[in-house]
Amino acid sequence: MNNRLRLLRTTSVLLGTALTAVSLAACGGGTNDASKPDIVSEEEIQKALDKPTELTVWSWSASLPDVAKAFEKEHPKIKIKVQNVGTGAEQYTKLQNAIKAGSGGPDLATVEYSAIPQFALSGSLVDLHRFEFGSLEKEFTKATWDAVNVNDGLYELPLNAGPMALFYNKKTFDKHDIAVPKTWDEYIDAGRKLHAADPNSYIAADNGNAGLTESLIWAAGGKPFSANGDKVSINLQDAGTKKFATTYQKLIDEKLLSPVAGWSNEWYAGLAKGNIATLLSGAWMGGTLKSGVPDGAGDWRVAPLPTYDGKPASSVNGGGSLAMLKQSEKQLAAAAFLRYVSAGKGADITQATGSFPARTKVLESEKFLAEKDPYFGGQEVNRIFTSSLGAVHEGWQYLPYDVYAISIFNDKVGKAFTGSLTLQEGLNAWQKALVAYGTDQGFAMN
Numbered sequence: 001m002n003n004r005l006r007l008l009r010t011t012s013v014l015l016g017t018a019l020t021a022v023s024l025a026a027c028g029g030g031t032n033d034a035s036k037p038d039i040v041s042e043e044e045i046q047k048a049l050d051k052p053t054e055l056t057v058w059s060w061s062a063s064l065p066d067v068a069k070a071f072e073k074e075h076p077k078i079k080i081k082v083q084n085v086g087t088g089a090e091q092y093t094k095l096q097n098a099i100k101a102g103s104g105g106p107d108l109a110t111v112e113y114s115a116i117p118q119f120a121l122s123g124s125l126v127d128l129h130r131f132e133f134g135s136l137e138k139e140f141t142k143a144t145w146d147a148v149n150v151n152d153g154l155y156e157l158p159l160n161a162g163p164m165a166l167f168y169n170k171k172t173f174d175k176h177d178i179a180v181p182k183t184w185d186e187y188i189d190a191g192r193k194l195h196a197a198d199p200n201s202y203i204a205a206d207n208g209n210a211g212l213t214e215s216l217i218w219a220a221g222g223k224p225f226s227a228n229g230d231k232v233s234i235n236l237q238d239a240g241t242k243k244f245a246t247t248y249q250k251l252i253d254e255k256l257l258s259p260v261a262g263w264s265n266e267w268y269a270g271l272a273k274g275n276i277a278t279l280l281s282g283a284w285m286g287g288t289l290k291s292g293v294p295d296g297a298g299d300w301r302v303a304p305l306p307t308y309d310g311k312p313a314s315s316v317n318g319g320g321s322l323a324m325l326k327q328s329e330k331q332l333a334a335a336a337f338l339r340y341v342s343a344g345k346g347a348d349i350t351q352a353t354g355s356f357p358a359r360t361k362v363l364e365s366e367k368f369l370a371e372k373d374p375y376f377g378g379q380e381v382n383r384i385f386t387s388s389l390g391a392v393h394e395g396w397q398y399l400p401y402d403v404y405a406i407s408i409f410n411d412k413v414g415k416a417f418t419g420s421l422t423l424q425e426g427l428n429a430w431q432k433a434l435v436a437y438g439t440d441q442g443f444a445m446n
Contacts, residue, residue, distance in 0.1 A: 038130055039132065052079075053077065053079070054078075056081045056108075057080060058084075058109040062353065063350040068082050070345060071337055071346065088112070089403060092115060092403050095325075098325075099325070099327065103327060108337065110320055114214075116155050116398075117397070117402065118404075120323075122400075125325065126323075126324040126331060127154060128156070128157065128324070129153065129154050134154055138360065139343055139359055141360055141363060143389055144158035146394070147316070156321040157321055157322075157338060159322070160319050160355040160358055161316065161358045161389055162283055163282060163356070164305045164315050164317050165305055166303045167278060167301075167302055168301055168303060169299050172194070176198070180301075184247045184308055191204075191251060202256060202257055203277055204256075204278050206251075206258075207262075207414070207417050208416075212317065213409070215280075215315045215317040216244050218240075218315035219315040219393065220240040222244060223238060224238055225402075230443055234399070236431040245422075246424075249416075249422060252416065258270060271292070274299065280305065282319065284356060290354070301376055301379055302381045302385070303384065312388075314392050316389075356385055370382075401434075401437065404437060405434055413427055
């Protein structure tokens, strides 16, 4: 990568984050080739675990404190301080501030797959090839492994996955004699039938959700974003994006979508009553339903995501793992914990909390696939999520500033959900703003 452009970009991207020069010499190993990470041995990692060390981890994961305790039990000289400094963008802003300051950041932090390029391409994260973790590739599904690799760098080991599926309220569907839709045309027809039968009921709720929109464009075969080094391309008029926009526009035009915001009190109430009849989401939504709509147990089911031609096609929504900051001075111990979290016993602990796994051996296990979920009427939902993961369209890329893109989504595309613009017009406006932002950050935009 051109060093001048790297400096240009990293001094301006990430809302002003500057690249901090971090010496890796203190962590062992060394090379004069700046394009390759210093390689350390497994022996060096193990030796680091015998030295008193305190690691700081920023994460909003509910399971990580238990994972940390289990790791400390196996390695009593290592102490792990898990800090919840905010969820999603709130944490990312604090990370960016610490990176800009050159200190004050954690050794490890939860970074969602969609946000990895933003931190990786700015040079803020450690390439895990340094620890030869690339050898673990076969332990994870392709969809999640692709998500943690950016420009030949490996920046996380996958922990969970968010394969898309259709969550639907069977009680509501049965009440109105609605068949489970397999295609988008059937989904729209189901919405029409439901709303005609009960004007207070909607097939779904959506008042503008950037993550959902990206996932549905992805599932439609769209590839609107690409990044190769400093070159970034945005095309929110490609065939897949247009296919999504044209279809989803029908739901908006015919007022088949409830306008309530996700995770609002009204949203939970609608799900509990069955007035919001479906959710298009990643596998993690099952946990949200169980915790947020406990009285809905037995009413809900899971089905494959509707497709345009009835053939399997899907995408991913959500998911992430731990990334290591370059400013960490305890990278060897941090590497051991990171691996424990995703590829060791830590992954078992997290999975037990309901997180959908990214590990191949689990997804291929008949025991896992045959698990019956009481909340979903005893359905073997893992089979559906696993099939979805295998049908994910390849080649999707997030923007290297996806966190920023999401932050302005509702200002640009949200207007489509109130009828001020068409969805395609909103996407066009989003593209224009994203191109301008990328240009300001020093990217070569196409």
